[in-house]
Amino acid sequence: MPLALLPADPSFCGLPVCRDLAELQADVAVFGAGHGTPYRPGQASHAANAPQAVRRALAWWSANPEQFDFDAMAPVFGGARAVDCGDVPGSLTDGAANRAAIAATAAAILDAGAVPLLLGGDDSTPIPLFEAYAGRHEALTVVQVDAHIDWRDEVEGVTHGFSSTMRRASEMPQVARLVQIGARGPGSARQRELADARGWGARIFPARQIHAEGLAPALAEIPEGGDILLSIDVDGIDPGVVPGVILPAFGGLGWQQTLDVIFGAARRGRIVGIAFVEYVPEADPQGIGAKAIARLACCAVAAVAGATGEFAAA
Numbered sequence: 478m479p480l481a482l483l484p485a486d487p488s489f490c491g492l493p494v495c496r497d498l499a500e501l502q503a504d505v506a507v508f509g510a511g512h513g514t515p516y517r518p519g520q521a522s523h524a525a526n527a528p529q530a531v532r533r534a535l536a537w538w539s540a541n542p543e544q545f546d547f548d549a550m551a552p553v554f555g556g557a558r559a560v561d562c563g564d565v566p567g568s569l570t571d572g573a574a575n576r577a578a579i580a581a582t583a584a585a586i587l588d589a590g591a592v593p594l595l596l597g598g599d600d601s602t603p604i605p606l607f608e609a610y611a612g613r614h615e616a617l618t619v620v621q622v623d624a625h626i627d628w629r630d631e632v633e634g635v636t637h638g639f640s641s642t643m644r645r646a647s648e649m650p651q652v653a654r655l656v657q658i659g660a661r662g663p664g665s666a667r668q669r670e671l672a673d674a675r676g677w678g679a680r681i682f683p684a685r686q687i688h689a690e691g692l693a694p695a696l697a698e699i700p701e702g703g704d705i706l707l708s709i710d711v712d713g714i715d716p717g718v719v720p721g722v723i724l725p726a727f728g729g730l731g732w733q734q735t736l737d738v739i740f741g742a743a744r745r746g747r748i749v750g751i752a753f754v755e756y757v758p759e760a761d762p763q764g765i766g767a768k769a770i771a772r773l774a775c776c777a778v779a780a781v782a783g784a785t786g787e788f789a790a791a
Contacts, residue, residue, distance in 0.1 A: 512567025
């Protein structure tokens with residue numbers, strides 16, 4: 478059973494709060510997880526404070542169904558019933574316990590018939606989110622936006638850290654395909670990690686290719702009618718949009734391109750899970766990135782409800 482969740486104050490966009498997952502009735506359930514697998518026990522993740530920063534960014538905003546969202550081209554949240562379940566409590570030393578709590582929370586949300594929307598935390602937090610789909614979904618496509626491919630097997634002996642997210646996903650029987658969008662600049666990957674990713678069958682679309690060819694080739698790799706996990710590491714977005722990341726890399730996806738990934742994925746299949754991770758609020762004193770992430774999350778909720786973001790001429 479999932480641990481008791483910590484309250485979200487404020488809740489995301491003024492959403493109703495549901496801390497008892499046994500009573501969850503929603504289409505989308507937001508939850509935060511600031512702590513995943515630490516590389517250095519006792520040291521908080523660079524993104525530990527991100528969930529509440531993203532919530533605060535739009536604390537003034539409300540999910541008023543009378544408002545029309547011109548990014549989604551649908552009413553706010555697309556008519557989806559969404560709630561905020563609060564935060565998974567975490568440890569600075571026990572990564573295994575953090576992973577178990579995140580997985581149990583996501584599993585409870587899935588069992589209630591809702592789509593989990595994770596506000597991380599660093600990029601180790603999606604690993605247990607993905608694990609929760611075992612026995613619940615098959616043939617998942619993970620669509621990752623990220624400046625890095627995250628295929629390290631280990632870093633300093635840690636196998637479930639934020640450099641290994643896609644490597645661990647590739648080992649899960651419920652994950653059938655990886656579509657990785659936005660890689661650029663240097664990161665922890667070496668030539669052999671790129672070879673491993675390609676050898677497994679990961680479809681990798683570096684940012685320069687996206688800028689040259691558009692998103693259509695990447696989106697075409699998503700099987701039609703399938704189940705999709707959106708994993709958005711926000712350093713995949715250009716730092717002009719989200720400046721608060723641990724390693725800014727120029728030339729990332731723009732605002733509209735990121736929206737096109739979200740709505741393009743929704744047009745190809747069913748979004749059954751969403752993660753936004755790797756935001757560092759301390760590196761973004763104006764909070765611009767938090768606002769961008771919060772708005773993207775709103776659009777992702779609308780995409781779950783069927784919004785396509787497509788403009789229909791009168």
